[in-house]
Amino acid sequence: MSMRPSHALRLTALGIATASLTGGAVLATAPQSAAAPPSSYSVKGIDTSHHNHDATGQPIDWKRVAQKNVFTFLKATQGSRYKDPWFARDFEAASATSLLRAPYHFFDPKSTRDGAAQADHFIRTARAAGYSGTKAGELPPVLDVESVRVNGKEVCPKALRAGQLDIFLKRVKAAFKVTPIVYTRASFVNDCMGGKGQVFKDYPLWLARYGSGAREPQPVPGADSWTFWQYTESERVPGVPGAKNTVGTADRNVYRGTLAQLRAMANLGGTPTTPPRPGTSWPTVKPGQRGVDVSTVQLLLTARGHATKADGVFGSGTTAKVKAFQKAQHLNADGIVGPATWTRLVTTLKAGSKGTAVKALQRQLTANGHTVNADGTFGPATTAKVKAFQKAHRLTADGIAGPDTWAALVSR
Numbered sequence: 001m002s003m004r005p006s007h008a009l010r011l012t013a014l015g016i017a018t019a020s021l022t023g024g025a026v027l028a029t030a031p032q033s034a035a036a037p038p039s040s041y042s043v044k045g046i047d048t049s050h051h052n053h054d055a056t057g058q059p060i061d062w063k064r065v066a067q068k069n070v071f072t073f074l075k076a077t078q079g080s081r082y083k084d085p086w087f088a089r090d091f092e093a094a095s096a097t098s099l100l101r102a103p104y105h106f107f108d109p110k111s112t113r114d115g116a117a118q119a120d121h122f123i124r125t126a127r128a129a130g131y132s133g134t135k136a137g138e139l140p141p142v143l144d145v146e147s148v149r150v151n152g153k154e155v156c157p158k159a160l161r162a163g164q165l166d167i168f169l170k171r172v173k174a175a176f177k178v179t180p181i182v183y184t185r186a187s188f189v190n191d192c193m194g195g196k197g198q199v200f201k202d203y204p205l206w207l208a209r210y211g212s213g214a215r216e217p218q219p220v221p222g223a224d225s226w227t228f229w230q231y232t233e234s235e236r237v238p239g240v241p242g243a244k245n246t247v248g249t250a251d252r253n254v255y256r257g258t259l260a261q262l263r264a265m266a267n268l269g270g271t272p273t274t275p276p277r278p279g280t281s282w283p284t285v286k287p288g289q290r291g292v293d294v295s296t297v298q299l300l301l302t303a304r305g306h307a308t309k310a311d312g313v314f315g316s317g318t319t320a321k322v323k324a325f326q327k328a329q330h331l332n333a334d335g336i337v338g339p340a341t342w343t344r345l346v347t348t349l350k351a352g353s354k355g356t357a358v359k360a361l362q363r364q365l366t367a368n369g370h371t372v373n374a375d376g377t378f379g380p381a382t383t384a385k386v387k388a389f390q391k392a393h394r395l396t397a398d399g400i401a402g403p404d405t406w407a408a409l410v411s412r
Contacts, residue, residue, distance in 0.1 A: 038229065038231040038232075038252075038254050039332075040338040040339045040340055041229070041254035041255065041256065041339060041340055042259070042330075042331050042332070042340040043070050043071070043254060043255040043257070043258070043259050043262055044068075044069055044070060044071075044252065044253065044254050044255075045069045045070050045071035045072050045073070045099075045100075045228075045252075045253050045254075045255070046065065046069055046072050046073075046237055046240075046250045046251060046252055046253065047072060047073035047074070047075075047104070047230070047250070047251045047253060048060065048072065048073075048074055048075065048086075048090060048240075048250055048251075049074070049075035049084055049086070050075070050084050050085050050086045052086075052240055052241075052248065052250055053086050053241065055241070055242065055243050055248070056241045056242070056243060056248075058241040059086075059089065059090075059093070059241070060090060060093070060239055060240055060241065061238075061239040061240075061241075062090070062093040062094045062096070062097050062099065062239065063097055063239070064238050064239030065094075065097070065099065065237060065238070065239035065240065066094075066097035066098050066099045066239075067238070067239075068237070068238060068239075069099065069237070070099070070100060070255070070259065070262065071099060071100040071101065071139060071253075071255065071262065071266075072094055072099050072100075072101050073101070073102055073103070073104050073139075073142055073206075073253075074087055074090050074091055074094065074101065074102075074103055074104065075087060075103070075104055075105075075106065075144075076091075076103035076104060076105060076122060076125050076126055076129070077103075077105045077106070077118075077121050077122045077125045077126075078105065078106040078108050079106075079107075079108035079110065079114075079118060079121075080110070080114055080117040080118045080120075080121045081121065082108075083125050087103065087125070087129060088128070088129045091103065091129045091130065091131065092129065092130065095130065095137065098137075099137070100137055100138075100139050100262060100263070100265075100266040100268075101137065101138060101139060102131070102138060102139035102140060102141055102142055102181070103122070103125070103126045103129070103131055103141055103142070104141070104142035104143070104144050104183065105118065105119075105121075105122040105141070105142070105143055105144060105168075106144045106146075107143060107144060107145045107157075107160075107164075107165065107168065108148065108157070109157050109159040109160045109161070109164055110159060114164065115163070115164035115165065115166070115167030115168040115171070116167050116168070116171055118164075118168055119167065119168045119171035119172050119175075120171070122141070122172065123171070123172060123175045123176075126141060126176075132176065133175075133176030133177060133178045134176070134177060134178065134267055135267060136266070136267050136268055137266050137267070137268065138266060138267060139181070139262075139265060139266050140176070140178045140179060140180050140181050140204070140265065141172055141176055141178070141180050141181070142180060142181045142182070142183055142206065143165070143168060143169060143172070143180055143181070143182050143183065144183040144184075145160075145165060145182065145183065145184045145188070146183070146184060146185065146188055146208075147188060147192065156188075156191060156192035157192070160192065160193070162193060162196060162198075162199045165199050165200075166199050169182070169199075169203065179202070179203060179204070180203060181203065181204045181205070181206050181227070181228070182200045182203045182204070182205055182206065183205075183206040183207075183208070183230075184197075184200070184205065184206075184207065184208075184220060185207060185208055185209070185217070185218075185220075186207070186217065186218035186219060186220050186221065187218070189220050189221055189222075190221065195221045195222075196221070196222060197220040197221045197222040197223045198222035198223065199222075200220055200222070200223040201222060201223045201224070203223070204227040204228070205220060205223060205224060205225070205226050205227055205228070206226070206227065206228035206229075206230065206253070207220070207226040207228070207229060207230070208229075208230040209229065209230075209231065210230075210231060210232055210233065211232070216229060217229055226256060227255070227256055227257075228253050228254070228255055228256070229253060229254050229256070230251055230252070230253045231252060231253065231254065232251065232252050233249075233250075233251045234249045235249060235250065235251075235252040236248070236249050237249065237250045237252070256339075257343060257403070258343045258344060282338065282339040282342040282343070282407060282410065282411065283410055283411055284336060284337065284338050285297055285314065285336070285337040286314065286335070286336040286337065287314050287315070287316075287318075287319050287335060287336075288314060289314045290312055290313050290314065291312055292312065292363055292364065292367045293410055294312050294313060294314045294318070295310045295311070295312040295360070295363060296360045296363065296364055296410065297314075297318070297322070297337050297345065298310040298311070298312075298318060298321075299356040299357065299359055299360035299363075300345040300346065300347075300356070300357055300360050301318075301321050301322065301325055301345065302356045303347065303355055303356045303357035303360070304325060304344075304345060304347075306321045306324055306325045307321075308321045310356070310359075319335040320335075322335045322336070322337060322341070323335045325341070325344075325345070326341055329341075329344045331344065342406075342407075342410070343403065346403060346406040348400065348401065348402045348403075349361055349378055349400070349401040350378065350383075350399065350400040350401070351378055351379070351380075351382075351383050351399065352378060353378040354376055354377050354378065355376055356376065358376045358377060358378045358382070359374050359375070359376040361378075361382070361386075361401050361406075361409070362374040362375070362376075362382060362385075364406075364409040364410065365382070365385045365386065365389060365409070367409075368389060368409060370385040370386075370388055370389045371385075372385045383399040384399075386399050386400070386401055386405065387399045389405070389408070389409070390405060390408075393408045395408060
């Protein structure tokens with residue numbers, strides 16, 4: 001995203017980081033984090049503002065957008081007075097489709113005391129458009145915090161204070177009864193907030209990083225890793241108007257979890273869960289490989305109804321089963337187990353669970369130095385080993401093997 005006022009507005013609603021959503025110079029100081037490319041994540045969406053209408057003055061065809069996207073964030077406000085002129089119309093139209101959606105606010109500090117004023121302006125505008133934060137299909141509201149444009153250059157907003165952001169977030173959370181999302185960059189937090197990102201600690205992060213291939217956004221200092229990743233500001237999206245009847249471009253994003261997890265976040269049933277914590281990432285397991293990760297894939301495939309011999313060898317039989325599973329899950333059926341496939345394969349296990357998935361868990365625990373008998377029964381011994389592993393990896397030591405624990409196990 002560029003740091004144009006309307007764009008900035010959208011980012012604030014998504015996240016508190018003023019760390020340039022535009023992919024500009026502000027991100028230069030952030031170290032790189034090697035992991036999976038955007039194509040590895042199957043849950044995709046866009047974010048929009050009036051800039052997506054400026055070239056043609058035409059409305060977005062949200063029904064077409066919904067054919068290739070799962071979610072959207074729409075800019076609602078900026079500062080304490082500005083309203084995006086297309087927000088109400090776009091929110092109404094997007095709400096009539098299958099798209100999961102939420103408004104965002106671009107934080108534009110003019111004084112050290114206007115966090116409450118901006119929050120109230122955003123809350124009024126979002127409510128007037130019909131957003132409540134708790135309706136089916138509504139994602140949490142977003143705060144966009146990033147650099148501002150002065151004389152064509154991206155600079156740190158001089159009046160920005162962490163206390164303002166804290167006030168905004170708490171006020172919005174109280175109004176909508178849901179924890180807001182924060183849009184930002186690690187480089188912005190480092191350059192414009194002195195590396196003090198603790199104000200974003202307990203909020204889902206939407207981070208920007210463009211043109212980085214397989215390099216995901218760097219975690220924000222003092223906070224957790226990303227939940228949403230804005231990986232480009234210029235992808236052609238059917239339904240977005242372009243000049244002379246062409247397909248226009250928009251910011252494109254991916255969600256780090258599964259569709260079921262995002263639907264839970266959008267009040268559509270289930271229990272919301274967070275992505276793996278910083279320092280963990282799903283490995284890529286592919287044909288020709290051998291070892292415990294391969295046998296884990298094989299056992300999990302069997303648990304998911306695609307019976308596979310657990311010999312630890314990724315041969316043609318395993319490849320065929322992986323492709324069949326991916327096809328059934330509406331994933332790219334390439335036979336390679338990456339992040340999107342891992343998140344569909346793993347299942348939450350706890351005391352009393354039985355089966356091949358438990359056996360896969362037990363083998364992973366042993367491979368990580370927490371030896372336990374791989375008998376396929378989640379008994380007291382397995383519970384103790386899971387807790388010990390979780391404690392060693394600074395996870396919640398509850399003895400339940402959920403996505404965080406699985407990701408830490410297979411990324412050793």
